[in-house]
Amino acid sequence: MSNVYLVSARARNIRDNLLAKIERIMQVPEIAALVPTGRKATFIKTSYSRVGYNRHLRPIVLRTIVEKIKEFGGTPVVTDTSAFFPKGHFAGDQWFTSAELMGYSEIALGCERILANGYEGDDGEFISTGGTELGGVEVARAIREAECLLVVSHIAGHPFAGFTGALYNLGVECLNNSGKSRVYEGIRPVWLAERCELCGTCVQYCQWQALQISSGRLHVDRQRCAGCGNCVVICANRAHQPVPEQVVSFQRKVAEASSAIVRTLKKKAVYINILYDIVPQPDKISWADIPFVPDIGIVASTDPVAVDAATHDLITKSPGIPKSAAEDFGVLEPGREKITSITGANPAVLYCHAGRLGVGFTRYQLFK
DSSP: OEEEEEEESOOSSGGGSHHHHHHHHHTOHHHHTTSOOTTSEEEEEOOOOOTTOOSOOOHHHHHHHHHHHHHTTOEEEEEEOOOOOOTTSOHHHHHHHHHHHTTOOHHHHTSEEEETTOTTSOOEEEEEEETTTTEEEEEEHHHHTOSEEEEEEEOOEETTTEEOOHHHHHHTTTBOHHHHHHHHTTOOOEEOGGGOOOOOHHHHHOTTOOEEEETTEEEEOTTTOOOOOHHHHHOTTOOEEOOHHHHHHHHHHHHHHHHHHHHHHTTOEEEEEEESSOOSSOTTSSOOOOOSSOOOEEEEESOHHHHHHHHHHHHHHSOOOTTSHHHHTTOOSTTSOOHHHHHSOOHHHHHHHHHHTTSOOSOEEEEO
16 A cells, blocks of 8 residues: 545645645655755656647646755756657657747746657667566656656546556656557557548648548558557547557556556656646647546655556546536546546556556555
8 A cells, every 4th residue: 555645726825825735745755755965867757738738737836846856955857758759750849849838948947858758759778568568668768867756747638548647657758759659559549430520630630641531531541550549539529439459458558668667766756646627638639628627636656556546536536517528428426437438548457457567556545
């Protein structure tokens, strides 16, 4: 059993503002003790949102963590990996431009920021994972060499992982492009002709050029498709649907990749899940719906399995918001499981498999 710490989103006075909540989490002795002092960097791994996504993690959250690390005598560095793009698409250019537009400048963050998987997206090191799905995976160079890692995840839905928690951030967003390709390669969404209006939106946004419309129907080039899932989250009519068995395989791969990274970190990691603006769409696309549950708060632990299990439970216990996806899918009542109904992916598959691999514990004690 692991300890999980929750600071509620409710604020009754100025001492309960968002910055104070972050400071309270950072002052938990179990967390503060892991931050190295001196010139050894503490990497803050977050996930920069795509331009157009308006429910992103507020830069001031990261700045508050940065200032707290400095107060502890540490050297903070904010890092992320570039989005999963085809080779030659200048991942570094897009990453830095998006970061600036979304407010993640070095001036706003108060420290250096680096691209963990390099300018071209493939800087990393192959690490054996064990397990039956991957065998090994390429981890982003800066993550592989980190002395201490703070994994800060904005919780949102994800069509394959269920939600973008600590394990997703570890097992996907800490990999270089080759590693991400290994995790996604088994995903091949099915096109449902009866739902499709042939609007061409998915064709326009497929960065792999795997989709085209001709002769009154959509054609999918399975050789080009990389399984990234953009078509699944972009389609207004849900005409692209993942295969359930492929989703389970994806989640097992994410768990195995997380296991490899956790072993390299040797328990020098903290996981902070931000349960604000919880929408059905992940940060790596260019739009977002309204939240489907109220803001819950900030959850933290040194155990990524426990923090994700607690996150799932807290979302389930929350009431759904009327006129949101929670109402669309009939899960407004507190206690109704929401993530699986809304995204189609059960996050428990991921964190339970990670638990079986020894990444952490699904049982936890919640401290408020």
